Amino acid sequence: MSQDNKQQVDYAQVDMFISGAYILAVDDFSSIRRIIVNTFRSREAYVDEASNGAMALDKMRMALENHSPYDLVFVDVEMPVMDGIEFLRHLRTDKDLGETPVVVLSSHSDSEEIRECISLKISDYIIKPPTRERLYQAMAKAMSDRDQVRAAKGLTVGKDAAPREKGAAEKDYSKVIFKKLETIERLPALPVVLERIKALTHDPNSNSERIAMIMKDEPSLMANVFKLANSVLYGARDPIDSLQGAITRLGLNAVNNMATSMAVLAVMNQKMEGFDHKAYCKHCISTGIAMCVLYDHCREKLRETYTRDLLHLAGLLHDIGKIIIIQFFHKEFLDAVEFGKKQAIPLFVAEQKTLGVDHSEVGAWLGRKWNLSTMQMASIRYHHSPLMTDTGHDDLVMLCHCANYICNLEKIGDGGDTMTPMFDQRVFDKIGLRQGDIPGILERVRNEARKSEIMMSFLS
Ligand SMILES: [Fe+2]
Ligand SMILES: [Fe+2]
Structure with missing residues (x-):
């Protein structure tokens, strides 16, 4: 002990x-x-x-x-x-x-x-x-x-080890939602090959050759990662002509994050009634791009170091919970949107009031099912409550909070939000962002957001 x-x-x-x-x-x-x-x-x-x-x-x-x-x-x-x-x-x-x-x-x-x-x-x-x-x-x-x-x-064993009264659990609607989700067999899944890639990135004996071998089991994923690695999104200057070369140059973690991004994008690319999935994808992709712009701008004040592939992935993932709510609680989601508009409150608050749970909590639940790392999960769970985070990735979460605000303000894509989200001044202060910086940042985000077309091109 x-x-x-x-x-x-x-x-x-x-x-x-x-x-x-x-x-x-x-x-x-x-x-x-x-x-x-x-x-x-x-x-x-x-x-x-x-x-x-x-x-x-x-x-x-x-x-x-x-x-x-x-x-x-x-x-x-x-x-x-x-x-x-x-x-x-x-x-x-x-x-x-x-x-x-x-x-x-x-x-x-x-x-x-x-x-x-x-x-x-x-x-x-x-x-x-x-x-x-x-x-x-x-x-x-x-x-x-x-x-x-x-x-x-x-x-x-597990969560049901202590016998609970059925009615007591059902008094809390959020528990009903998570309970229902546990019974759904066809939840969106990430390709199995990602688990193998992740395991290799943590293996000190792994090398680019072994990762390239594994990726060949998923040719479309491999082709897209290769295309992405060569894109202007990652500032590629000299073209990389082999997957193994890409892995060597970018590093195993970057390839893992890129492969995860490609797989997540495939999950997000689903038509759903009453929801513009393309605009939603653009919002998430652009949030990742805005995180990169903010990261460069606030670099001096930030304590943590992040790579562009992780920032892009964090932006892409931040609203992933909405996909689950829309897919499995479609009517409830539309009701929350209506309620949010009527009350002039942000969507995540409307979700809490009508569903008892918001998309950040549902997203975190899905992230755990997908075995995402703590770093990959941080922006999903805390992008609407950045000062609550205890993940050790405060800077990442604060960057995501501000990037989400900027993309909503500029109406780049559409995350289904019911109003322009309010920013938390304390977060601005912590990362060294001043109100006077916003026009310049917005201009850069607008220019950079054109790069979102690269990611959008993967959505056929
Ligand atoms: Fe959100
Ligand atoms: Fe968002």
């Missing part, structure tokens, strides 16, 4: 456990409860609070009676009324709640205290104040331990 685990967090894996989980945060300090609440709510968990052990036990019993038991409890040690150790003693002797996973938070690393907690079957022990990463690691460990124990007993 490590106090200071600095291991990288696998957000894709952590999200599988967090999304839709029921968590109880028990601490007499509201500031600590707030950290836990904000950390998990931002990743779609339900978090309740209690300020001592006795209150926590009451809440846990009530939740069980309502058929919505908690998946995990974070508990402080020193608290008034009933402290964490006493809480654990009561909990472990409760015949219904005794198996609930618990993570202990404490201000000191007293080995006697840790030993006592371990004897009371805790999943993990965190020294306060907790970091987001440490909380995510503790959650992932607790849930995976629980699933292993349950699997050994032949019981249900």
Whole structure:
């Protein structure tokens, strides 16, 4: 049980456990409860609070009676009324709640205290104040331990391990949507070859020859990546005459991002009633181009380094959730658009009010299904709430937020938005963008957006 685990967090894996989980945060300090609440709510968990052990036990019993038991409890040690150790003693002797996973938070690393907690079957022990990463690691460990124990007993594992009341889940419409999506068999899929390319980009022994061999299994994808690599979009000066040469010159990550872009574009290129898919594709392609313009303009203020292929892909992906909502919740989407227009509110707010969930959340759900990397996912999930991001790619998310604003302002393509989105001045300040810069930026985006024709030419 490590106090200071600095291991990288696998957000894709952590999200599988967090999304839709029921968590109880028990601490007499509201500031600590707030950290836990904000950390998990931002990743779609339900978090309740209690300020001592006795209150926590009451809440846990009530939740069980309502058929919505908690998946995990974070508990402080020193608290008034009933402290964490006493809480654990009561909990472990409760015949219904005794198996609930618990993570202990404490201000000191007293080995006697840790030993006592371990004897009371805790999943993990965190020294306060907790970091987001440490909380995510503790959650992932607790849930995976629980699933292993349950699997050994032949019981249900995963999100449905805690039996929920049917009606309770259906009170939250967003849960209904995700539940329905889970049952849809013909979800848009990315080509299998992408998984193999991705695996090779992470393999230190891979080389351009092996990647080129794999890409030959998907000739149309290969041809388009080759064409893209040679296009003015990537500033190609000397033509590249072989796929292997392209891979060598561009690098494995760039080829992976380009192949993903081509595959995503194919998914986006679908005719749907009441929706101009070509204008939508143009909006997404242009958002990627605007991200490149902004990246060059704000370079000095940015802390992170991004390649053009990643910026193009991030723009292309940012509104991918709309494809899913339109395809599988068509009437609801049209209702949200109408509602947004009537109320003069942005589409994502209208979606939240009418569907209970917006396209950034649905897009993130799809991104997880597609095994996209955290970096590729960041702009999908947070382009409308850039200051909420905890992905470690703040600059990327802020660039996408501003690029989306600019493309909507200039009406380059049409993402189906119901009004010109408002920009967040704090984001402008953070990336060093001033209002006075906007006309010059717009001019560059207008010129550069002509390059979107290259990507549009892939949509036949
Ligand atoms: Fe959006
Ligand atoms: Fe957008």
